Amino acid sequence: MPNRQQENQPTKTCPVCNRDFTWRKKWERDWEQVKYCSKACGKKGDVLAAKDAKSAK
Numbered sequence: 001m002p003n004r005q006q007e008n009q010p011t012k013t014c015p016v017c018n019r020d021f022t023w024r025k026k027w028e029r030d031w032e033q034v035k036y037c038s039k040a041c042g043k044k045g046d047v048l049a050a051k052d053a054k055s056a057k
């Protein structure tokens, strides 16, 4: 059976891979700032954001 505790954890949806990810202990200090499920997605997201910023100019 899955861990019941997880049901009480907040979740977010990663804008890069569109998967839901769950709060982790390592994010307890900056959960508000966490946008991506993983470092890999964070990199991709940063690249996309940079592109957006450039094309918006």
Ligand SMILES: [Zn+2]
Pocket (backbone or CB within 6 Å): 014, 015, 016, 017, 018, 019, 036, 037, 038, 041
């Ligand atoms: Zn992701």
